[in-house]
Amino acid sequence: MLEISELRKRFGGGPGASEGKVALDGISFAVRPGEMFGFVGANGAGKTTTMRIVMGVLQADSGSVSWEDRPLAYDDRRRFGYMPEERGLYQKMRVGEQIEYFGRLHGLGQQAAKKATDDLLERLGLTERRGDAVQTLSLGNQQRVQLAVALVHDPEVLVLDEPFSGLDPIAVDALATALQERCRSGVPVIFSSHQLELVERLCDSVGIVAAGRMVATGTVADLRAAESNTLRVVVRDPAPGWADGLPGAVTATDGKHVLLADGERDDQEILRRAMKAGHVEHFGVERPTLTEIFKEAVT
Amino acid sequence: MNGVMLVARREITTQIRTKAFVIGLLVTAVLVAAVSFAPTIMDRPDSYTLGTVNSQQLPLKAAAPDAEFTWRGFPDEAAAKQALLDGDVDAVLVDGTKVLTDGELGSELSVLLQSVNREVRLGAAGVSIPPLQMVSVGADTRYEAARTGIAVVLVLVLFMLLMGQVMMVAMGVVEEKSSRIVEILLSTLRPWQLLGGKIIGLGVLGLINLVTILAVGLVAAAASGLAADFPPGIPGLVAGVLLWFLLGYAFFATLGAALASLVSRQEEVGSVMTPLTMVIMLTYFVAFYATNDPTGTLATVVSYIPPFSSMVMPVRMAATEVPLWQAGVSMAGMVLAVLAVLGFGAKIYERAVLRTGARLKLGDVLRAR
Numbered sequence: 001m002l003e004i005s006e007l008r009k010r011f012g013g014g015p016g017a018s019e020g021k022v023a024l025d026g027i028s029f030a031v032r033p034g035e036m037f038g039f040v041g042a043n044g045a046g047k048t049t050t051m052r053i054v055m056g057v058l059q060a061d062s063g064s065v066s067w068e069d070r071p072l073a074y075d076d077r078r079r080f081g082y083m084p085e086e087r088g089l090y091q092k093m094r095v096g097e098q099i100e101y102f103g104r105l106h107g108l109g110q111q112a113a114k115k116a117t118d119d120l121l122e123r124l125g126l127t128e129r130r131g132d133a134v135q136t137l138s139l140g141n142q143q144r145v146q147l148a149v150a151l152v153h154d155p156e157v158l159v160l161d162e163p164f165s166g167l168d169p170i171a172v173d174a175l176a177t178a179l180q181e182r183c184r185s186g187v188p189v190i191f192s193s194h195q196l197e198l199v200e201r202l203c204d205s206v207g208i209v210a211a212g213r214m215v216a217t218g219t220v221a222d223l224r225a226a227e228s229n230t231l232r233v234v235v236r237d238p239a240p241g242w243a244d245g246l247p248g249a250v251t252a253t254d255g256k257h258v259l260l261a262d263g264e265r266d267d268q269e270i271l272r273r274a275m276k277a278g279h280v281e282h283f284g285v286e287r288p289t290l291t292e293i294f295k296e297a298v299t
Numbered sequence: 300m301n302g303v304m305l306v307a308r309r310e311i312t313t314q315i316r317t318k319a320f321v322i323g324l325l326v327t328a329v330l331v332a333a334v335s336f337a338p339t340i341m342d343r344p345d346s347y348t349l350g351t352v353n354s355q356q357l358p359l360k361a362a363a364p365d366a367e368f369t370w371r372g373f374p375d376e377a378a379a380k381q382a383l384l385d386g387d388v389d390a391v392l393v394d395g396t397k398v399l400t401d402g403e404l405g406s407e408l409s410v411l412l413q414s415v416n417r418e419v420r421l422g423a424a425g426v427s428i429p430p431l432q433m434v435s436v437g438a439d440t441r442y443e444a445a446r447t448g449i450a451v452v453l454v455l456v457l458f459m460l461l462m463g464q465v466m467m468v469a470m471g472v473v474e475e476k477s478s479r480i481v482e483i484l485l486s487t488l489r490p491w492q493l494l495g496g497k498i499i500g501l502g503v504l505g506l507i508n509l510v511t512i513l514a515v516g517l518v519a520a521a522a523s524g525l526a527a528d529f530p531p532g533i534p535g536l537v538a539g540v541l542l543w544f545l546l547g548y549a550f551f552a553t554l555g556a557a558l559a560s561l562v563s564r565q566e567e568v569g570s571v572m573t574p575l576t577m578v579i580m581l582t583y584f585v586a587f588y589a590t591n592d593p594t595g596t597l598a599t600v601v602s603y604i605p606p607f608s609s610m611v612m613p614v615r616m617a618a619t620e621v622p623l624w625q626a627g628v629s630m631a632g633m634v635l636a637v638l639a640v641l642g643f644g645a646k647i648y649e650r651a652v653l654r655t656g657a658r659l660k661l662g663d664v665l666r667a668r
Contacts, residue, residue, distance in 0.1 A: 080486065105305055
């Protein structure tokens with residue numbers, strides 16, 4: 001399990017200096033093996049800073065990151081896969097050589113690195129581009145190479161900063177499938193994204209950050225359930241005044257009445273009244289989308 | 300160490316395949332070969348065409364063995380004059396008593412004609428004069444011209460290679476920093492491994508260049524006959540040059556990497572490197588001056604001061620005889636300077652290379668934790 005606890009980071013100003021910008025103000029969360037963790041938050045909320053601290057390219061002022069119940073060390077990180085926010089590849093290097101190179105840097109032998117590269121290129125549909133310079137590839141294909149660089153050494157943990165940004169829907173699906181495969185084989189995956197529907201679809205858990213704090217965390221279902229308390233009833237052609245005395249407000253359009261009820265209420269009584277009044281088309285507790293939860297959480 | 304080697308190997312294999320590297324190597328090889336042949340081609344021995352009218356040919360060749368003489372006989376003065384005016388002959392000896400020319404005759408040829416003529420006449424009269432013996436009491440200056448020539452070529456080669464490779468290191472550092480690839484690299488490598496690998500890899504490429512230049516130069520000099528004028532001790536000089544190049548490169552490349560790590564954009568490399576390029580230029584100027592006056596005070600003093608010594612000392616060694624102890628002391632000083640710079644440069648690089656964005660101030664980086 002990857003555990004991030006109480007990370008704090010301030011930029012600018014020396015140690016002890018009062019000015020400077022607080023980037024992280026005590027971020028904590030955990031990702032279990034085989035769990036896909038979606039990291040959402042507004043720009044500048046602290047997602048990238050957190051990921052950079054996890055990957056050791058930035059030092060936290062305080063707090064800790066632990067992996068399998070020990071403090072995360074340099075040698076552990078070598079077995080992690082990382083995709084930084086701003087894509088980094090050697091533009092003039094050939095695709096295959098580049099992926100192999102990173103495999104070797106992560107400790108693979110020459111043969112193993114070559115084989116892993118061949119497999120990844122095959123899976124990502126880049127086999128024909130193996131000998132081309134990275135700069136000749138389209139943005140989407142460069143992104144695939146970037147993913148291959150993060151995956152080549154069969155990492156134990158994946159940390160991906162905005163892996164889906166700038167991809168077309170087909171490339172998004174390909175990438176999502178690749179991540180789900182890794183996840184199913186027991187690898188914890190953390191990724192950040194602004195595409196909340198995607199996070200909702202892919203992730204087991206979600207963490208919402210705002211101003212350097214984790215404002216909500218948990219499974220998508222839990223978050224939705226916790227936020228939801230509005231009953232929505234749709235009745236077609238009911239008798240007028242059917243909802244008199246019931247809590248909530250009714251809006252009517254084209255003979256369709258929609259009742260939205262918050263707070264204290266007797267759901268069964270409402271259902272009985274609705275069925276008596278007309279044809280019930282919909283009856284259920286409103287599940288807010290992740291987007292609604294997110295907006296609620298960060299404001 | 301494995302990481303260092305992987306990084307170094309990547310630098311070498313990606314650079315060596317570029318057109319720029321291959322073409323650069325070919326062009327320098329051709330230039331060096333041309334320089335080695337140039338003196339032989341330009342130092343053509345003097346050659347004269349002389350005519351005779353009713354005269355004996357003079358034994359000029361015996362008096363001036365380096366020059367070439369061609370003789371032509373003419374039936375009469377009129378034919379000889381015409382040949383002179385047409386520029387077919389330089390001078391015509393008539394009746395063994397006068398020399399016809401077209402305008403003023405070169406002093407060298409006229410002195411030669413007069414003295415050989417005198418000698419022949421005196422010899423005919425039974426008077427023989429032993430030639431004057433020449434004895435030098437000064438230093439052995441036989442190789443002076445060759446030494447200066449080698450030193451000048453050496454300065455140019457060392458300067459160009461040093462500047463080129465140091466700039467490559469700086470550009471490489473910024474390339475990795477600006478593309479943020481350094482973040483992925485440093486999640487699996489220590490900063491010193493990345494820096495060390497880059498400096499070693501590009502240094503090997505510099506050495507390949509230098510060895511090619513030296514080898515082509517020596518082979519071409521041997522082929523053109525220029526090597527006959529070379530002073531003894533060339534193998535020692537070559538070894539010294541390679542060593543000094545490595546020391547100078549290690550010094551400047553480490554500082555170049557440290558300075559380059561302060562900026563995040565390729566466009567800023569030039570300006571952040573300015574102080575360093577100025578030092579390299581200054582080293583070059585002093586070294587160039589030393590080719591002219593290798594035994595002067597300036598050259599002697601500066602050849603002990605790192606990093607200037609890295610270029611001035613090999614130039615002094617080429618241009619004149621340098622006692623071994625002097626070269627040793629100078630090299631020890633340079634090695635210490637390189638070690639100091641490695642420690643200092645690696646620290647700056649480590650602290651600055653992950654801080655992308657605006658150009659960092661050296662002082663801030665040093666003060667930071």
